[in-house]
Amino acid sequence: METIYERLRSIAKSDPDQLALLTSDRSLTYRDMIDQVDELAQKIPFSHQKVGVILEHGIDMIFVLFALLKNGNCYVPAEPSFPIERVKTMMEEANVKTIITQTKFNERFKGMDLTDLDDLKKSEADGSDPMWIKSEDPAYILYTSGSTGRPKGVCVTPKNVLHYIWAFEHEFHIGPGDRMLQYSVCSFDIFVEEVFASLLNGACLVIPNEAEKKDLSSLMDFVEKNAVTIISGFPYLLEEMNHLPSIPCSLRLLISGGDVLRGSYIDHLLDQVVIYNTYGPSETTVCASYFKVNGSKVLEDGTYPIGKAVLGSHIDLWNDQDHPVKDGEVGEIIISGDGVSLGYIGNHSQENKAFEKKGGTTYYHSGDLGYKLKDGNLAFLRRKDDQVMILGKRVEVMEVEAKLNQIDTIEEAIVRVYQDEEHLSYMIAYFVPKTKCSLSKIVEQLSESLTYFMIPSYFVQMKSLPRNANGKIDDGLLPVVLKVGHLDV
Numbered sequence: 001m002e003t004i005y006e007r008l009r010s011i012a013k014s015d016p017d018q019l020a021l022l023t024s025d026r027s028l029t030y031r032d033m034i035d036q037v038d039e040l041a042q043k044i045p046f047s048h049q050k051v052g053v054i055l056e057h058g059i060d061m062i063f064v065l066f067a068l069l070k071n072g073n074c075y076v077p078a079e080p081s082f083p084i085e086r087v088k089t090m091m092e093e094a095n096v097k098t099i100i101t102q103t104k105f106n107e108r109f110k111g112m113d114l115t116d117l118d119d120l121k122k123s124e125a126d127g128s129d130p131m132w133i134k135s136e137d138p139a140y141i142l143y144t145s146g147s148t149g150r151p152k153g154v155c156v157t158p159k160n161v162l163h164y165i166w167a168f169e170h171e172f173h174i175g176p177g178d179r180m181l182q183y184s185v186c187s188f189d190i191f192v193e194e195v196f197a198s199l200l201n202g203a204c205l206v207i208p209n210e211a212e213k214k215d216l217s218s219l220m221d222f223v224e225k226n227a228v229t230i231i232s233g234f235p236y237l238l239e240e241m242n243h244l245p246s247i248p249c250s251l252r253l254l255i256s257g258g259d260v261l262r263g264s265y266i267d268h269l270l271d272q273v274v275i276y277n278t279y280g281p282s283e284t285t286v287c288a289s290y291f292k293v294n295g296s297k298v299l300e301d302g303t304y305p306i307g308k309a310v311l312g313s314h315i316d317l318w319n320d321q322d323h324p325v326k327d328g329e330v331g332e333i334i335i336s337g338d339g340v341s342l343g344y345i346g347n348h349s350q351e352n353k354a355f356e357k358k359g360g361t362t363y364y365h366s367g368d369l370g371y372k373l374k375d376g377n378l379a380f381l382r383r384k385d386d387q388v389m390i391l392g393k394r395v396e397v398m399e400v401e402a403k404l405n406q407i408d409t410i411e412e413a414i415v416r417v418y419q420d421e422e423h424l425s426y427m428i429a430y431f432v433p434k435t436k437c438s439l440s441k442i443v444e445q446l447s448e449s450l451t452y453f454m455i456p457s458y459f460v461q462m463k464s465l466p467r468n469a470n471g472k473i474d475d476g477l478l479p480v481v482l483k484v485g486h487l488d489v
Contacts, residue, residue: 004139004158005070007165007200009034018176019204021059022226024212028059030202033066041067042125048072050141052091052099054080054109057182058207060117062195064100069158074138076153077186080105085449086151088112090143093346094153141345142189142282145387145396145454152351155342160285161196163338167310168197171290172230172253172276178203179250180230181223183213183237188393189286190257193232197286203230216240224248234258234392238275239265247272257287258392260380262423263298270294279306279380281394283354283364285339288313291377302423305377306370313337315378316363317370322356327374330381333366340364388417388425390453397427400446400454404429407445409437412465414473415456420483428481429456432464457483 002010008030011018016031028036040063051068053075055061068075076094078087080101091099091112098115106114138155145151168174180198182205184190198205212222220241223231228248231237232255241247241254242265254269257278266275270293280288291307298304309315317331318324325331340362343355354365369381386397397415404413413431420426431442439459446455458481466477 001159002162003069004161004196004200005037005066007162008037008066011200011202015176015202018202020199021062022179022204022206023059024209024222024226026059033063033199036063037066037070039125040064040121041070043120043123044068044071044073045123045126046071046073046097048137049097050074050076050094050138052076052078052087052094052096052101052112053186054078054087054099054101054105055117055186056080056102057186058209061186062199062205062207064117065195068100069139072137074140074155076141076143077191078143079185079187080108082187082451083448084109086451089150089449090153093150094141136342138342138345140192142187142192144282144394145399150399150402152348153345154282155345156192156282156285157342160339160341161192162200163312164193164285164287164310165197165200167287167312167339168193169201170311172255174198174201174203174230176202178229179206179227180204180232181228182207183219183231183233188258189282190232190234193255193257193286198230216244220244220248224250229253231255232257235261235265236392238269242266242268259389260303260423261293262302263304264302264422266293277304277306279378280310280335280339281364281366281368283341283343283366284313284335284337285341288315288335288339289378299379303380305373305379307377309335309337310339313339317372317378325371327372330369330371332384333368333370333378333380335364335366336361386417388427390425390427393451393453395427395454400427400429400450400456403446403449404431404442407442409434410442414465416475416478418480418483426458426483427456428458428460428478430460430462430465430478432462457481 012030012034017029020030020033021028051073098113100115102117136157139158139161141153141155143151143153182194206226206228208222213219227250230253235256238256251273254273254275261277275293277291277293278287289307289309291305293304314336316334318334319331343352356363367384370378388395401415411432411434415427415429417425466474468474
């Protein structure tokens with residue numbers, strides 16, 4: 001089977017002068033890119049290892065990822081801004097050999113096994129050829145929030161990635177002449193879509209620096225200047241663009257994913273550009289379904305359908321007995337096909353039960369509820385469990401709750417989820433202190449292990465948590481802090 005690197009090399013061979021990477025101060029053709037990747041791969045002194053990647057976004061990051069993949073390594077990405085303890089947990093569980101980073105981050109991540117990228121680039125090539133790469137070896141591990149109180153890493157294979165880039169090309173016809181914006185952080189699977197669906201289909205990846213994406217105005221200036229044709233992002237980015245008098249004329253496609261897409265987010269964009277709503281957990285490699293929004297109507301709840309399964313994937317709706325439900329009835333969204341990943345790395349046996357093998361096929365139980373419309377498209381309804389989407393990122397409420405209860409000044413704490421007037425979820429933490437405690441210290445301690453979007457929006461200090469006659473928390477007696485709908489991008 002063709003590998004990710006081999007796919008890139010074949011494009012570089014067939015169309016070497018096609019533009020591959022573009023920033024405000026650098027441009028590289030596919031020939032340039034494959035030469036740089038090959039040179040760096042020769043300097044990486046290991047293969048078939050798990051390797052952490054903590055780098056600034058830019059062309060060098062792309063070189064590192066492809067060089068690691070060429071040698072059969074699996075990359076484990078983390079943003080430099082991630083809490084130190086969370087990074088440690090991720091890298092220890094993944095058993096990474098080292099973390100490739102930049103000098104500026106050495107002090108922040110001291111105590112970990114670091115490999116400085118500048119030193120690596122200056123080193124001598126070892127001249128060895130990469131070992132044989134198996135299609136079921138992991139290509140990358142993405143960490144998501146975990147219900148056990150610690151994050152869990154999803155192992156995605158080269159086969160999964162190649163499945164998705166073919167599905168993406170089949171639906172969106174991306175290729176030479178297209179320019180895809182690289183806007184997402186590397187730890188979310190929108191990044192996988194941006195990087196691999198563009199570069200493995202012969203398109204150009206356009207990468208803004210931090211200043212160029214600091215606000216919407218700067219980002220749109222960058223998009224227009226560099227003739228970007230495709231943007232994939234959370235629905236909140238589209239909602240912000242919806243308020244603009246116009247969008248860059250080079251744009252031909254906007255892809256929304258990661259959370260529900262509401263009609264009110266894009267009503268002024270519909271006559272300017274093609275828009276797709278997409279759905280899919282990281283466990284099934286980026287997206288499992290697509291839905292073209294233009295010309296369609298919103299559902300009764302104001303959201304758009306999530307569409308039909310992508311090429312090479314299949315979606316069923318099952319009840320609690322694993323039997324298919326009738327059209328129009330609510331069932332759990334079950335995903336099978338070439339996008340289903342290997343599951344979670346490490347000791348996550350309970351969570352890995354979501355990957356069910358039947359007759360040679362692996363079915364992923366998403367935990368999402370949905371129903372089929374008369375036209376065959378699927379509609380997303382809600383989660384079955386306590387998982388929630390905050391700013392497009394999956395958050396396990398139990399993980400946040402567990403971290404709160406580990407704080408030594410807190411006697412007991414619970415977290416509940418509510419929705420604002422725009423139907424966006426937010427969390428409230430209710431806690432009983434052991435002694436006098438500082439809220440700023442609580443937030444500071446949470447920030448050591450939780451990313452910013454996992455911190456509850458509000459904290460309510462209580463003398464005791466209300467319970468019913470069975471000793472369970474009585475949610476009806478919890479004070480609710482109402483939140484005005486507002487989108488912060």
